[in-house]
Amino acid sequence: MMPKIKAAKQLLPTCLISLLLGAGLTFSYAPFGAWYLAPLLLAGFFWLLNNKGRSHAFVSGWSFGLGWFGAGISWVHVSIADFGGLPLAGSIGLMLLLCAYLALYPALASSLLVRFIRPAYWPLAIGFIWLFCEWLRSWMLTGFPWLSVGYSQLHGPLGGYLPMVGETGVSVLLVTLACSLGLLLPKRHFKSAVVITAVLLISGYLLGKQQWTKATGQSIKLAMVQGNIQQSLRWVPEQDLPTMNLYRHLTDTHWDADLIIWPEAAIPKLEPLALRYLQELDETAAGHQTALVTGIVNYNFETRDAFNNLIVLGSQDGQAEGHYRYPHANRYAKHHLLPIGEFIPFEDWLRGIAPLFDLPMSSFSRGDFQQPNLQANGLHLAPAICFEIAFPNQIRANLHQHTDYILTVSNDAWFGHSHGPHQHLEIAQVRAREFGIPVLRATNNGITAVIGSQGQLLDELPQFQQGVLVSDVPRYSGQTPYGKFGDLWAWLLATLGLLLALWLPRRHSAKQAIAPSVN
Template identity: 55%
Template sequence: MLKRFIPHFLLMLSGASLTLAFAPFNMWLLTIPALALAIRQVIKLKHRPFLAGWLFGAGWFGAGISWVHVSIADFGGLPLIGSIAIMALLCGYLALYPALATKFTAKYFSPQLWPMALPFFWVLAEWLRSWMLSGFPWLSLGYSQLDSPLSGFAPVIGETGISALIVISATLFALIHNKRTFANAVLVALCLFTSGYLLKQHTWVTPNKTYSVGMAQGNIEQSLRWVPEQDGPTMDTYWKLTESLWDNDLVIWPEAAVPKLEPLAQPYLAKVNERAFQENTALITGIVNYNWETDEAWNNLIVLGKRTPDARYPDYQYFHNNRFSKHHLLPVGEFVPFEDWLRPLAPLFDLPMSSFSRGDYQQANLEANGIHLAPAICFEIAFPHQVMANVYEDTDMIITVSNDAWFGHSHGPAQHLQIAQMRALELGRPVVRATNNGITAFIDHKGEVTARLPQFMAGNISAPVVATRGFTPYYHLQELGVWLITLVLLIAAVMIKRRQKK
């Protein structure tokens, strides 16, 4: 009797094992075999493809984003059973997307045509996952290949394109039943990995100026971040950490590093602004701005000190335009849907600073000491089109700031860094990433970490950053490349299906 449940167990196991393919484990070779095993079980459960895809997704997200439970359990104010229930609800929802992909593929195509049909439905499901309910494109398969030869495709067809290639290869391996199908699967995989390796040897953008950049990591406990009595000590921490960084072209502090509301932090900001100007540099910090007249709040990045190298006076003044307002807000963390109903239910739905207004989708680059930076705050870096919309011809680098203290000692921060690395590779721009407690890192335009600070310690770091000019093919094509590949395959599958019927 238990034998009938083996495919169900293998589906969840293969999904859960994908966690090892992503950071911090980086076992990228595991992705295709794990997905192939799952697809093979979906074929075995041919009358229940939706359930099969859902079980795979439940394992995939249940293990892969288990770090969400840390933030709910530690800071959400819910009993254990409540946090587990919310985590199960989230994973169950995310598992619907691979379930939809397998359901539609199985409905319209026989398994022999899945290598051509499944990639289209998979990409379609992942596209839906990236914008439904504000979107949560975490753990997309392509991120697992950052260290593999397939990463060479990132500047051409993006992370989503790599996901499609993985699905093609995994489906071919899932259908192996004789020497010919084995040879076909191996041949396609070799072609993909060889092509990726060759693409990886090419530099799509041109290195430009080199800038020295310093970043401070305050390591402020999450439970203390919005305690008014801790405002002074937190600001003192960042002031002291920056003392050895003033000789850089640019200094960066993390998301909301200044814990006071911007209107109330004017004396401190004036002090930092003047010091940065005197040191012939600029400083970018995260801060929350609040408009008392309209009751609107924004999660901002602001520039202090010099806007241009030849500036005659400090750049900052309250509400100046050299700032960035976060557009893609985090549900529950930065806005609460149905807040009149949800906020009274539990502290999870009434966290400090959880009612922000959105900035524009496309905004001007920050300009700091002549350096042009395309900003992304926290999980905005997971949305390639939004980041891309803010990269211009004169953009020198991408800046992303975050506070990953919510996720404790989990694998969440490492996955977050991996996503930032993929954006650098896709767009051919270096990424500077400043965080409260890690992982603060410098990433070059090839997606490689060149320097980083250890997690869970207060410290600072300086490194040279090589700005780039030009654009990758992905910048111009965006998702056109992956849609073209998957649509051509789908049309071929439809034509073969019709021919088989005749």
């Protein structure tokens, strides 16, 4: 018993430091944006893992992950506490349960690194191991790839690699750099550390100056409406008409725009029950030779299937002719549904346990992974609803040669004044830089924004205000390397590093075995 108590006491400081290092990563993401903290904190973790945590790699990695996600997605607690109907202890407990689950992935990465790779070769292997574990996180239980470390580098030199290898590849480069620093600096190998850092940061900076796509010289006049409807009122039946009238009123002075966008589920009435309203909007938009894209819930009363949809009203091809007829094909159905919020895992068991598992609009059907672009007033839009923007492979699968813009709509009222909406915006900015085309982001309560092809904010509306964002948005042509090849180069680079990490020690051992026989 005494040895176990002694081991636990020795492990506790390591776990505590790992927890703090992971929590510190929050400051490298939006709204804080201290990108330089990510490589330093990760380097500190790899040093700690090598010197203090190798015998308990899983626990050390889990502690790091618990801090990383516990601080980084603490905003989940806001939606559970405010709208889930659970007491404070219950909401915090559910948030910690989610964070404990997500922490299993860095724990797995730590275990695999320590178990199969010699410490001297960690920097070569960590890219593949990290990439593999993050890939698991992106699809297990439908996937939750939030706070992948590459997002922290949007405004740093490594961000220049985003159009080349995407956020996935930047994550590989970042953990490789951090692991190198964590092993080299304590051994006073300063020259090697400086060379590796300089090569990656300078090359990233120079790549960031490269324009992979080109402006065509054309632009559109865009109007995005931010209704700022309180979440507690969104699905109250008595509020349907006031909400619909508000969006119509905010739009009435902007029919001269080439494209008008309303956010996710802006129309709170089920589509089959809102046909008259939709047909009037369709006729008005077509009469002004414009198009209006809005979020709405489509419900089939025969099959009882519900879809979180985006639909296009008004002009489809630039002609003054409406085309809306329910259920027309110019629509998009959300594919990646949010667990609890849009579908209930193990629904038969969980329904009725707590209000959280019986929220309005929490039982949607899934749309296809790949769907046609929305056609609006001669424009082709690649849509993503809410946290779908965090899945780059889905965005890439829906980008075509004729796609003009990425369109993402959301309702971040669930997360109040937390840093969640800022992280959400940062993810959309990374998508713009990866693919080299603007992202149009319309939200219910902010942050509504136009994002340029380099990931920069061109225009935005403040949070928690009603308003209309009017902006001239340039059109682009061309394709980034990441748009063409996706994660291929990230996997190839990471796999090459892993093979070297496995081969070099054997080669070194073989040379040592040959040397005595020669002597």
